Amino acid sequence: MSHGTTRTISAEGVARVEGEGSLRVVVSDGRVSDVSLDIFEPPRFFEAMLVGRHFSEAPDITARICGICPVAYQMSACLAMEDACGIEVSDAVASLRRLLYCGEWIQSHALHVYLLHAPDFLGCQDAVELAERDPAVIERGLALKSTGNLVMATVGGRAVHPVNVRVGGFYRAPEPAAIEGLAEPLRRARDAALATVRWVAGFDFPEVTGSYRFVALRQAGRYAIDRGRPGTSDGLDLSPSRFAELAVEEQVERSTALHARLDGEAYLTGPLARYALNAPLLPALVREAAREVGLGELCDNPFKSIIVRALELVFACDEALRIVEAYEPPAPPTATMTARAGVGTGATEAPRGLLLHQYEIDAEGTIVRARIMPPTSQNQLTIEDDLRRVVEGGLQLGDDELQWRCEQAVRNHDPCISCAAHFLDLKVVRS
Amino acid sequence: MSDDRPTLAVWKFASCDGCQLSLLDLEPELLALASAVRIAHFTEMTRASVEGPYDLSLVEGSVTTEVDVERIKAVRANSRYLVTIGACAATGGIQALRNFTEPGRYATTVYAHPEYLDSLETSTPASAHVAVDYELHGCPIDRYQLLEVILAFLAHRRPVISNTSVCQECKARGTVCLLVTGQAPCLGPVTRAGCGALCPSVARGCFGCFGPSESANANSLIDWLRSRGFADDELARLFQTFNAAAPAFRNAATYATTAVTLGPPRVSSGVRQ
Numbered sequence: 001m002s003h004g005t006t007r008t009i010s011a012e013g014v015a016r017v018e019g020e021g022s023l024r025v026v027v028s029d030g031r032v033s034d035v036s037l038d039i040f041e042p043p044r045f046f047e048a049m050l051v052g053r054h055f056s057e058a059p060d061i062t063a064r065i066c067g068i069c070p071v072a073y074q075m076s077a078c079l080a081m082e083d084a085c086g087i088e089v090s091d092a093v094a095s096l097r098r099l100l101y102c103g104e105w106i107q108s109h110a111l112h113v114y115l116l117h118a119p120d121f122l123g124c125q126d127a128v129e130l131a132e133r134d135p136a137v138i139e140r141g142l143a144l145k146s147t148g149n150l151v152m153a154t155v156g157g158r159a160v161h162p163v164n165v166r167v168g169g170f171y172r173a174p175e176p177a178a179i180e181g182l183a184e185p186l187r188r189a190r191d192a193a194l195a196t197v198r199w200v201a202g203f204d205f206p207e208v209t210g211s212y213r214f215v216a217l218r219q220a221g222r223y224a225i226d227r228g229r230p231g232t233s234d235g236l237d238l239s240p241s242r243f244a245e246l247a248v249e250e251q252v253e254r255s256t257a258l259h260a261r262l263d264g265e266a267y268l269t270g271p272l273a274r275y276a277l278n279a280p281l282l283p284a285l286v287r288e289a290a291r292e293v294g295l296g297e298l299c300d301n302p303f304k305s306i307i308v309r310a311l312e313l314v315f316a317c318d319e320a321l322r323i324v325e326a327y328e329p330p331a332p333p334t335a336t337m338t339a340r341a342g343v344g345t346g347a348t349e350a351p352r353g354l355l356l357h358q359y360e361i362d363a364e365g366t367i368v369r370a371r372i373m374p375p376t377s378q379n380q381l382t383i384e385d386d387l388r389r390v391v392e393g394g395l396q397l398g399d400d401e402l403q404w405r406c407e408q409a410v411r412n413h414d415p416c417i418s419c420a421a422h423f424l425d426l427k428v429v430r431s
Numbered sequence: 432m433s434d435d436r437p438t439l440a441v442w443k444f445a446s447c448d449g450c451q452l453s454l455l456d457l458e459p460e461l462l463a464l465a466s467a468v469r470i471a472h473f474t475e476m477t478r479a480s481v482e483g484p485y486d487l488s489l490v491e492g493s494v495t496t497e498v499d500v501e502r503i504k505a506v507r508a509n510s511r512y513l514v515t516i517g518a519c520a521a522t523g524g525i526q527a528l529r530n531f532t533e534p535g536r537y538a539t540t541v542y543a544h545p546e547y548l549d550s551l552e553t554s555t556p557a558s559a560h561v562a563v564d565y566e567l568h569g570c571p572i573d574r575y576q577l578l579e580v581i582l583a584f585l586a587h588r589r590p591v592i593s594n595t596s597v598c599q600e601c602k603a604r605g606t607v608c609l610l611v612t613g614q615a616p617c618l619g620p621v622t623r624a625g626c627g628a629l630c631p632s633v634a635r636g637c638f639g640c641f642g643p644s645e646s647a648n649a650n651s652l653i654d655w656l657r658s659r660g661f662a663d664d665e666l667a668r669l670f671q672t673f674n675a676a677a678p679a680f681r682n683a684a685t686y687a688t689t690a691v692t693l694g695p696p697r698v699s700s701g702v703r704q
Contacts, residue, residue, distance in 0.1 A: 061672070
């Protein structure tokens, strides 16, 4: 080791992710000896705040975990409470929820693809720099994002922290005319999403692949969003409550995010996982777009997650349109909820991955115990594995370039640090 | 591009990112804004960061760690104007519920090793630590109010933001009153305007996400609701959400009942009324 060199690459405050964290990689004698993705987002203790609250308050309180994916929080909370109370909502309510959720996928995916992720592939610091070079592209992205927000505001009352969602359904069913008004913007958005697929598929991608253990919800006949059973790429099919038992989170010293393992192993949730498990269930339009850009039914290059996200954009616009065209206001807009003592589990697909809520409530409907497992804490170990591979494959790069590549490896998974704090600064130590 | 443009910085403390997202949600106006100002620091949007001082700093989130106590002071020292955005930065946010519990209980409920955490026992607004030039309220803020605030400070004038209550906005919309018709407890009479009275428009009582309006008479509202049969603990919980530590809402929760108030607050929130 007398001729050994240590190289440290670090980024304090990884940009273009939601929330705050840092990244540190140590390279000793050409080998990666340590990788960590540190989440220093201050903890906010949601699981503790929920104890003593009424079950009906969980959707609004947990929405505040994340301003980027509040609908995911609201939906998982509602499903968990309905499970606890033994209530199943009507098909009409479920459909309207799926429409609201499509709005969030469109908003969040457009934000990630255009404003957070694409600038990396084009050598830009941010979307503003990209817009100076190619304004029409960024305008297309912003119009897509705006359509997502429009769907959320029309169904949910507003785009950030919607107000119309309640355990059991909705406070008021939107008027048919308001929903009909979404059809034209969604048709334009679907075309913009198809153009997005072709645009991002033309980027240069590093040749990096991972052997991932994928976890995503599955639902008969549908690309799961708003409900389903957790499945894995190695053949497990679990109920949400069984998944909650097998997924174990542990706290590590450097992070306010808990790290999850399933049966003792790291896993990955999110677009790559959903695509790996559910691609055959995508509409023909989306599968055709994937074929056109040469993407098979499995994508294991994390940098190409941007293509999968673009495909999911097409899907979300198409699915929203399908629901809009068949819309009839749910009557009544909500199921009647009567509390009963018990434990309920809810799992839905947030834009960045599986989001699980589990609550124990008493006979009065008061929350006794809460557990929330956000996608980013489930993905954290896998993101660190990716970093290791990216650094090992990129040792010839200079520190600045390697740091950028590492940041990109993190952004590949659209981590939401606000959600996970319970994440990023890159430090690479080379020795 | 000329660089005599004013500089804008966005800083995140304990929060959900939703109020910063409102800036990106300005979609059609975003690029125009980005050419009128130089975005000097905004981690959610850009890798690039320009050294201060900054003409306008927007602060999202509440102060909950020792590190952040120092960071908010550094932001103040580096900013001509410091404007807070959202309920967290103005009142402590939902995470200020910890201010009303016994020390340490929250951390031990969520984390096996609370000793690994740098977390204060209280969540406090920026104004508890530094002078604040303007507080924009809401959980989340309204994006057009945000645009008005940015434009106002760039022009060195006071923002034109309504200081009435949600009740006024509801009347202007012509929504049937939920209190009068007895459909739901509603905080509209005591909540700051700005959302456009969204909740009553979906037949849901206002839950106070914009915080207390000026000179809110919450006790009178509580008396009225109590006379209509709403339970004390339900009334207290109504005020114990996203602006729980705003003085008017904190006092209202105490007035509603002592049964669900877990003790007196240990800090004053420092919010100017």
